[in-house]
Structure formats: C-alpha cells, structure tokens
Amino acid sequence: MVERIQPGDAVHPGHPVTVNRYGPTTRANHWVTAVSLILLAISGLALFTPSLYFLTTLFGGGQSTRILHPWFGVVLFISFFVLFAQLWRANLPARVDIVYLSRIKDVLAGHEENLPELGKYNAGQKGVFWGMAFLILVLIVSGVVIWDQYFGEATAIPTKRVALLVHSIAAVLIICVFILHVYAAIWTRGTLRAMTRGTVTGGWAWRHHRKWLRDLVGQRKIGPAE
Amino acid sequence: MSGSIVNAGPRTAVSNPPVQDMPSYFGEQDLVRRSATPDLPPPARQLTPVAKLIDVSKCIGCKACQSACVEWNDTTPAIGENVGVYTNPHDLTENMFTLMRFTEWVNPDTDNLEWLIRKDGCMHCADPGCLKACPAPGAIVQYTNGIVDFIHENCIGCGYCVKGCPFNIPRISKADHRSYKCTLCSDRVAVGQGPACAKACPTQAIVFGTKEDMKRHAAGRIEDLKSRGFAHAGLYDPPGVGGTHVMYVLHHADKPHIYADLPDDPRISPIVQTWKGLTKYVGLAAMGFMAVGSVIHGVFARPNRVSSEDEENAEKLVGTVAPQPPSQPEERG
Ligand code: SF4
Ligand code: SF4
Ligand code: SF4
Numbered sequence: 001m002v003e004r005i006q007p008g009d010a011v012h013p014g015h016p017v018t019v020n021r022y023g024p025t026t027r028a029n030h031w032v033t034a035v036s037l038i039l040l041a042i043s044g045l046a047l048f049t050p051s052l053y054f055l056t057t058l059f060g061g062g063q064s065t066r067i068l069h070p071w072f073g074v075v076l077f078i079s080f081f082v083l084f085a086q087l088w089r090a091n092l093p094a095r096v097d098i099v100y101l102s103r104i105k106d107v108l109a110g111h112e113e114n115l116p117e118l119g120k121y122n123a124g125q126k127g128v129f130w131g132m133a134f135l136i137l138v139l140i141v142s143g144v145v146i147w148d149q150y151f152g153e154a155t156a157i158p159t160k161r162v163a164l165l166v167h168s169i170a171a172v173l174i175i176c177v178f179i180l181h182v183y184a185a186i187w188t189r190g191t192l193r194a195m196t197r198g199t200v201t202g203g204w205a206w207r208h209h210r211k212w213l214r215d216l217v218g219q220r221k222i223g224p225a226e
Numbered sequence: 227m228s229g230s231i232v233n234a235g236p237r238t239a240v241s242n243p244p245v246q247d248m249p250s251y252f253g254e255q256d257l258v259r260r261s262a263t264p265d266l267p268p269p270a271r272q273l274t275p276v277a278k279l280i281d282v283s284k285c286i287g288c289k290a291c292q293s294a295c296v297e298w299n300d301t302t303p304a305i306g307e308n309v310g311v312y313t314n315p316h317d318l319t320e321n322m323f324t325l326m327r328f329t330e331w332v333n334p335d336t337d338n339l340e341w342l343i344r345k346d347g348c349m350h351c352a353d354p355g356c357l358k359a360c361p362a363p364g365a366i367v368q369y370t371n372g373i374v375d376f377i378h379e380n381c382i383g384c385g386y387c388v389k390g391c392p393f394n395i396p397r398i399s400k401a402d403h404r405s406y407k408c409t410l411c412s413d414r415v416a417v418g419q420g421p422a423c424a425k426a427c428p429t430q431a432i433v434f435g436t437k438e439d440m441k442r443h444a445a446g447r448i449e450d451l452k453s454r455g456f457a458h459a460g461l462y463d464p465p466g467v468g469g470t471h472v473m474y475v476l477h478h479a480d481k482p483h484i485y486a487d488l489p490d491d492p493r494i495s496p497i498v499q500t501w502k503g504l505t506k507y508v509g510l511a512a513m514g515f516m517a518v519g520s521v522i523h524g525v526f527a528r529p530n531r532v533s534s535e536d537e538e539n540a541e542k543l544v545g546t547v548a549p550q551p552p553s554q555p556e557e558r559g
Contacts, residue, residue, distance in 0.1 A: 013544045016537045047361040047384065049506055050262035063403060064383030102300040108523070110530040133314050148398065159493075160389050165501040173507035178514045183520035188530045202540025203532040217543055 006090050006120060010223040011216045017202025019213065020223070021120075021194040030195055031081050036076040041175050044071040048168060070147045077140045084133055090120045091130065096211075097123035117210040128181045135174040142167040239420020239427075239434040250416040252369055259368040261360035261380075273371035277437040278410060278421055280345050281447055281475040282485065283459075284431035287312060287326055287343040294426030295324045298411065313486075320399035323347055324423060327486035344474070344485040345423075345432065348408040350374045352468030355494040356407075358502055359390025363404070372437065372471035373412045378404045384503040390502075392467060392492040408473065440473060447475045466493030510529045 017151035022030070043065050056065040096116045100107065100123040104220040106114040107124065121129070145155050145163035155163070186192045190204040205213040216222075260266045296303060301321035306314050312328040324347035331340045344391055354374045357366040365380040366387060376387075376396070383403030387396045396405045411421035419425070420434040433443060444461045451459035460479025463469045474488075482488040 011544055013541070017540045017544050034427065049510060050264060050361070050363060053262060053361065053363055056382075062380075066382045066384050066403075098435050108527065110527060112530075146385070146389075148381075148388075149403070152385070152398075157389055157394060161495050161497040161501075164386070164389060164503065168501055168509065169506050172505070172512055173351075175513050179513070179516040179520055183524070187524060187527070190532050201532060201537060202544060203534070203537030204545070206540040207532050207536040213540065213543065222544065 002103045004089055005215060005219055006087075009120070009212075009216055011202070011205075011213070013225045017205075019202055019205045019216065020198060021200050022198045024084065024198065026086050027088070027195055027198055029079050032079040033076060033083055033206065036072050036079060037174075037178060040069065040072045040076055041171075043072065044171050045175075048171070067149075070143060073140060073143050077136060080132065080136050087129065088133075089136075091126045093123075093126065094119065097126065100124075112207055117214070118208065118212070119215070120209055120212040122208070124180075124184065128177055128184075131177045132174065132181075135170050135177065138170040139167060139174065141189045142170065239424035239432070240430070243417070243419040243519070248417045251418070252371060252416055256371070257367050258370045259354070259357055260364050260372050261357050261366040262363040269370050271370070273369065275370075275372045276410075276415060276435065276471060277372065277440040278424060278432060278434045278442055278472045279440040279475065280348075280472065281431045281433075282342065282344055283426075283447070283451055283456075283475060283477045284429045285326075285343045285345065286429055286431075287328065287341075288428060289314075289326050290426040290428055291345060291423035291432055292322070292324055292326060294422040298414070298422035299323060299409070301548045318346060318395065318397055318407075320397040320401075320406040323406065329484065329486050331484050342485050344488060346395075346486065347375065348410070348472065349393050349464075349467070349492075350410050350471035351392075351492075352470065353494065355390035355467070355498060356387035356396055357390075358494060359386040359498055361386055362542070369412075371415075373410045373415065374471075375409050376405055376407060378402075378406075381405050390494065390498050391455050392489060392494060408472075410535075437471065444473065444475050451475070451477055462488070464489070464492050466491050475524040 008020055010020045012018045012020070038223075042055050043059055045052045046059075046065055047053075047069070053062075057064045059065040059068050096118060099116050100118065103115055106112070107122075142163040144151055146160055146167060185195075188208065190201060194200050202213065205216075232484075256269050256271070256273055257268055264518070285493070287481075295301075301323070301477065301550055303315055303319060303321040306316065308314070308513065309316070315322055318325050319349060324345055327344050327365055328347050329342040329344070331342050333340050339341070341509040350372055351374065352372065354368060355472065357368060357374065360366045361384060362380050362382045364377055366374065368374045383398055383405065385396075385398050385405070387405050388394070388398065396407045399404050411419070414421060421432075424432040424434040435443075438446075441461065441463070448459045448461060456477040458480040459475070459477050462474035462476050462479060474482075475480060476485065478484060482490050
C-alpha cells in the first residue's frame with residue numbers, strides 16, 4: 001500500500017537533511033488543542049477530587065471554573081477536529097502496525113533496528129490519534145449532557161448520571177493518553193521540533209519513519225537545500 | 227425533649243418559642259459530614275437527632291406550609307400558570323423549597339377515588355446523595371442532629387447534587403447559580419423553634435421533634451389508620467438512604483410510588499456511587515501510574531537519540547536523487 005503523501009511534506013537536502021513534517025496551520029492548531037486540553041484537564045481534575053479542588057483558584061474560583069471548563073471543551077473539540085481533518089489519512093491502519101505492536105519491547109527499549117520501516121506514523125502514534133479522537137467525541141457528547149446551564153432541560157437525571165460516569169472515565173483515559181503522547185515526544189529526541197519549527201532532521205526520519213522518508217524521496221518531494 | 231432554660235435542642239413546632247435571646251445550639255463544630263472534605267474531624271458530641279413527620283392522611287392540601295416556607299425563607303416564586311391541577315408551582319424551584327403534590331388515585335380494592343396529597347421537599351437523608359456528589363468543599367453539610375444544609379457561598383453551581391439526590395430535590399438558581407432546597411429551617415431549629423411549615427400547618431399534619439418522638443407519634447397514627455381500614459398504613463423512613471429526617475405517615479405504605487412518584491426504595495444511584503468511588507480511586511491510580519511509569523522509563527531507558535549514522539544514511543538516500551535547482555525556501559501553509 002503506497003501511502004498518500006501529506007500535502008506540504010518535503011525533503012530538503014543539506015547537512016543535515018531537513019524534512020518538513022507539519023505546516024504552520026497544523027502546528028498552530030496543535031498548540032491550541034494542547035493548551036485547551038491542559039486547561040481542561042486542570043479544571044476538570046479540580047472538580048474530580050477534593051484533593052485537587054485548590055486548582056480552581058487558577059481559574060478564579062469554583063464558580064468560574066464551572067463556567068470555563070465546558071468552554072475549554074468546545075475549543076478543544078473544534079481545534080482537534082480541524083487537526084483530525086488534516087491528519088486522519090496518514091493515520092489509517094496499515095499491516096506494518098501489527099508487526100510494530102508485536103515488537104513493543106524493542107520499541108520501549110529503543111531498538112529500532114529490529115522494527116520494520118514505518119510510514120509517517122507508527123502504530124503508537126496512530127493509537128494516540130484515534131484514541132484522542134474517540135475520547136474527545138465521548139467527552140463532548142457526555143459533557144453537553146451535563147452542561148446544565150444551557151442544556152439542563154434536554155435530558156433526564158438518570159441520563160445525566162450515566163453521562164457523569166462516562167465523562168469522568170473518558171477524562172481519566174484521555175489524560176493517560178496525553179501523558180503517553182507528551183512523554184513519547186520527549187523521549188524520542190528530535191521530535192518536538194516537528195511541532196515547533198515544523199521540520200525534523202533527515203536522520204530522525206531515517207531512524208523512526210524510514211518509509212515516509214523513502215516515499216518523499218521516491219516521489220521527488222525534494223525541495224531546495226537548506 | 228428538653229424544656230430547660232439552656233438551648234438543648236429540639237422543641238415541637240407547636241409550643242411557642244421562648245422570648246429571651248437564645249444562642250444557637252448547634253453549629254460548625256457539629257458537622258458529621260461536609261462535602262468534598264474527607265478529612266473532617268469527627269464531631270466531639272452527638273446531638274439528639276431531629277425529624278419532621280408529615281402525616282399524609284391528615285393533610286388537607288391548604289398549602290399553608292408552602293406559604294410559610296416562602297415567608298420564612300423570603301423567597302419569591304414566580305407567579306405560575308394554572309394548568310388544571312392543584313400542584314402549584316408545577317415543580318420545586320430554587321424559590322419553592324416545598325411543594326404539595328396532588329394525585330388522583332383509584333384504589334383498585336375499593337374502587338374509590340382517593341385524593342393523595344404529599345408535601346414534597348428535601349428528606350434530609352442520613353446518607354445524603356447530594357452531599358456525596360458535591361465537588362465543592364463545604365457547600366453541603368450534615369449536622370449530627372440529621373439536618374442536611376446547603377452553604378450557598380461555597381456552592382459552585384455545578385448541579386452534581388441534583389444528580390446525586392435520589393428524590394430529585396435540589397434546584398440550581400438561574401440567577402445566582404447556586405443550589406437551593408429545604409433547610410429543615412436549620413436557622414429556626416438552632417434557636418429552639420420548629421420549622422415554619424410545621425408551625426403553620428392547621429391540622430398538625432406536619433409535626434417536628436426528636437426522631438424518636440416522631441417515630442412514636444407516627445406509631446400511634448398508624449395504629450389509628452389501621453383500625454380504620456388502612457391495613458397497609460405505615461411509616462416512610464427509607465433504610466436505603468439510612469433513614470430520613472423528614473418522614474411520612476402513608477396510608478398505603480406498601481406502595482409509596484402512588485404518592486406522586488415517591489420512590490419505593492430510594493438509595494444513592496449505583497452509578498453515582500461508582501463515579502464518586504471506584505472511578506475516582508482507579509482513575510487517580512491510572513493517571514499516577516502513567517506519570518510515574520513515564521518518569522521511570524525516562525530515568526532507566528536511554529533517550530532515543532538520532533545517531534550521526536542515521537543522518538549520514540538520510541543524506542546518502544537524499545543524495546541519490548538529484549536535488550532540484552535551489553530557490554528561496556518557501557513557507558508552507
Ligand atoms: S451545585 Fe453546589 S451544592 Fe450542588 S453539587 Fe454543585 S457545588 Fe455542591
Ligand atoms: S433528599 Fe436529596 S437533597 Fe435532601 S438530603 Fe436527601 S439527597 Fe440531599
Ligand atoms: S422545614 Fe422550613 S425550609 Fe423546609 S419546607 Fe418547611 S418551612 Fe420550608
């Protein structure tokens with residue numbers, strides 16, 4: 001299966017080679033998503049357990065935390081689904097994902113020489129992507145059900161109880177996925193610049209996403225030297 | 227019941243209050259539960275539990291209690307609209323803490339139409355679901371005498387209490403976004419007076435006193451009802467919520483639901499219990515595990531670094547294809 005090249009991805013010869021991975025709109029959108037997710041997690045955790053209630057002071061108290069939290073959610077929902085539209089194709093599952101997952105020990109140990117050549121995303125990244133997409137959908141739907149200020153009359157109390165439970169479980173899961181995502185980006189050195197400067201080095205692409213690099217080179221997505 | 231000069235707690239609503247000033251006989255130090263406060267110090271003393279008893283069979287539906295409640299609590303319910311039933315307003319509101327609910331019920335055994343009138347309002351549960359659900363420290367408190375009270379300045383208006391309550395009682399104000407319900411007239415009880423609604427009731431269908439006294443009083447009423455053909459007369463003090471500090475005498479205690487959907491066996495919803503119990507502990511553990519796991523991996527696994535070999539390989543790969551003529555590097559959108 002030949003992966004469609006994401007628009008904007010290109011290789012620039014040089015020393016080192018640089019590879020465009022994310023354009024400015026994707027990056028901006030990613031950071032809006034990131035910031036809103038962090039604000040959501042903090043404000044949500046404040047209402048999740050009494051031991052973290054003190055976090056409400058960051059938002060100006062309990063009442064304003066209650067007001068702001070759902071609005072952060074709306075921002076996250078919109079920004080994430082723009083991101084989704086930009087990235088979903090490259091995140092479709094491929095056969096190589098199974099091989100990758102079956103060698104998860106090598107992944108954790110950083111033995112990438114034992115892994116197959118990967119496209120733009122590995123199975124872990126795809127998992128984060130689809131996990132986020134699913135959980136954000138669950139969170140926005142259950143969140144609207146318990147957003148009583150505007151939708152209080154729309155559903156009955158038994159429905160709201162289920163929504164509260166689902167919302168809290170989904171929130172726990174998305175925070176776990178978030179931690180995984182952030183940690184993986186830090187542990188895999190050279191990754192963060194993809195979301196700051198928009199580029200990675202050729203070596204990074206060679207090491208982690210060789211098939212993606214080969215596809216870019218093979219399809220002559222080669223830009224000017226940098 | 228105490229009739230001494232010191233304020234030692236509950237009095238009936240019937241007796242007139244003493245005229246001299248009275249200090250409040252319970253307060254902050256008598257809390258047995260406080261919302262979102264797991265480390266509340268245990269109270270030093272146990273107050274005599276109080277209760278309000280509502281004898282449904284004696285109620286004439288005059289709504290004097292509703293008026294008294296509005297009057298005492300200084301609320302201003304909106305002018306309603308008559309839709310052909312006596313229940314007015316149509317539901318409890320943040321300005322109407324108690325509501326007479328009227329039901330026309332045909333008794334299948336006698337084929338008689340019975341007009342059931344139930345005074346709805348907070349039941350002051352011994353195990354209050356509202357308090358369990360509340361995320362704001364001190365927004366809901368429970369005193370050792372059984373009164374469950376909302377402390378409005380601590381309320382954040384999230385409405386969790388509404389979902390936690392098995393009786394559908396609290397209401398969130400659209401004006402100040404705080405939750406309201408019957409206080410059991412805690413401010414009156416504290417200074418030796420009975421609740422305003424009980425005071426106003428012309429038939430003494432509502433009475434107030436110690437929970438023990440109220441149970442004894444109810445037993446007498448139930449005996450009387452049974453002698454008059456209500457074989458299933460009984461006390462509504464549901465054990466599923468640990469008993470309540472507002473109780474009913476029902477002439478058909480075997481089917482509470484006929485009284486405008488009074489729950490037959492109320493208890494805190496298991497969904498709410500799971501949300502406030504298991505989910506919280508497992509959730510915190512899971513998030514903690516992820517965070518700690520990341521740190522441990524970060525410490526023990528060497529960072530996944532790109533080697534100079536990787537860079538050379540990439541350069542070789544790219545070098546095999548002739549680069550296009552150089553131009554200005556473009557920004558992509
Ligand atoms: S609305 Fe107020 S009283 Fe009710 S659960 Fe929320 S903070 Fe607690
Ligand atoms: S009836 Fe509802 S509001 Fe009243 S104490 Fe019980 S749970 Fe709380
Ligand atoms: S006890 Fe007080 S607040 Fe409660 S219904 Fe009676 S009058 Fe109203």
